[in-house]
Amino acid sequence: MSGTYLGMPAFPPPPPPAFPEAARDAVHDQTLRGNLRHATHTIRAKRARAVAEVSDWAALREAGMRIKDHTLRHLDRYLVQLEESVTAAGGTVHWAVDADEANRIVAGLVKATGETEVVKVKSMATQEIGLNEALEAEGIRAYETDLAELIVQLGRDRPSHILVPAIHRNRGEIRDIFRQEMGEWGRPAPEGLTDTPAELAEAARLHLREKFLRAKVGVSGANFMVAETGTLVVVESEGNGRMCLTLPETLISVVGIEKILPTWQDLEVFLQTLPRSSTAERMNPYTSMWTGTTDEDGPRTFHLVLLDNGRTDTLADEVGRQALRCIRCSACLNVCPVYERAGGHAYGSVYPGPIGAILSPQLRGIASEIDASLPYASSLCGACYEVCPVAIDIPEVLVHLRERVVEGGRTTREGNKVVLRPAKGHAAERAAMRAARWAFTHPGALRTGQRLASRTRRFHPRTLPGPGRAWSGTRDLPPVPAEPFRDWWQRTHDGRDRGE
């Protein structure tokens, strides 16, 4: 095994550059920055309204956190229960230790059907393991069917946002991609296609419909799996999920082991918090729930592939394990001043933004420059924690991981306890320092500085707990004052953007 692979498109993947280098390109790309800014600000405002509609939001958030924490603390028991329920309902459960194994299992299942193409509904887990590329290598073509994923796939591009993966593309770019590429993959774009969103959506509808109608194998992830009933849940907007989940004869779902909920009733919390946090809707257009197979309705064969790929290593860290509560709503991306400036690609994995900064270095370890630098890709303003529907204290985990990068210490890799050496003086440390400087010297990254509440101040590098304190006192890291970040910036830098 060669470390945990988190899905980059080229195959095999080139090592991504450290965060600050990758971010620098994004900052200089005016189109990208304009697209990102528009998108994140729009959705941020909508989300705030959708959340304000619900009087008991704080209680729902608390319950969501507790359900997830409890499940993680008893994950072995719930995994076994889920396996029993899914099997009893007619499904087959597979276990995959890492990306390679998951890809082998899925490729084998597809081959057994005799098919050479599959339709896919957007899933972070299958992106994480690089499933499309692995299937391609086995002569199987995977068609992405989510509109944004289609844009990404046709543009030979990488997703840059969890929920809106083509958020970095504007309508003109999308029209050009459709005109140039659709013919290569199937039905070409209609003559005279313009860049109005309605026409672009219609072009995608026509292009994908022929694929849905003939598909024999569907591949999905899942937002939730209910241990007591064996039910899987997919939350979506476009109906491509329903197509992939109900029209094919065989359905293969690849799901991270942390997606379990103990009971059917637990869904009542997340079906309220997820849509409002992600698309800022009271409810998303379509939610599908299925339990094994149903006679004469939907796929005759259902396979569930349970994926570890670094999750048990993350679970072993008592501070870091809270990252596994994540329900991938993407609210933390939309409020993050660093994400807004740097763009999703700078994070070097399928998980961008604040959640990516704490998840990737735990799933993959911190041996590479990108992973060592990610915990520094933040100004620790705390906005991500405030919006998180499962109350993940992202700043706390960031500081914890920074300390690990610098001080080294005990951790778990591929199930084994290992002692990391401090990054001191190594390339990883230098990359981390550059990332920190980047995050701290971009005024755009400080715009939400006034949110800086006293509760997050304790997480700033200057007050790193334990041995970190000595380190942060002697290194070239801008100190974080007690006054609001933006005021500090104005006072000390005249608001100038020094850039990097």
Add this chain to the structure above:
Amino acid sequence: MSSRERILGRVRRALADVRQDDTPYEQAIERSYVREHGERSAEQTVDLLAGNLADYRAIVHRCATDELAAMIAGLLAGRGAQTVLVPSGLDGDWLAAVDAERVPDRAESTPHELDRVDSVVTACAVAVAETGTIVLDGSPDQGRRRITLVPDHHICVVRIPDQVVSSVPQALERLDPARPLTWISGPSATSDIELDRVEGVHGPRTLEVVLVHGPG
């Protein structure tokens, strides 16, 4: 060692800090959130459902039971539907006035055949007022999941007030997890292009909901 044993072993070692007598599920989850938001009469709940359905671009109609056949016939004729998919257990009276050719929901129909049908008429399992959602559970009056997916026009009949609940928690209480469930809140939509909401991508582009009252 199988991958199953390896993963379960890793999970157990990762949780070495969790004590045997860790707080059990019932006590670990505090459910201080509400079962429904606000207090409403049955009539107000139905109004809220209608408002929220319309807000997500479903077209809402109301009628009495004895007007339903004319209502459905009118909606299908208004769209010029030549063919209509019919779940096996749909109340025959509902389609009594319909001219369009009836296509039964059959296991052997191919997706391409369904794609040539203009409309589908179904009942529902439950409707959720606070979110403007209808839920289908594959019962005989709702049919297989795909018949409400492939045709471009879906007419869904909701019996008011008894099929309407206020909230998501109340809806889950009424539903059977063993059945395949589809929660529908407005016609399919995407916001993937510059976050502009566009209705109608892959599911039915037109969703009409008929709220029917009176003796069934």
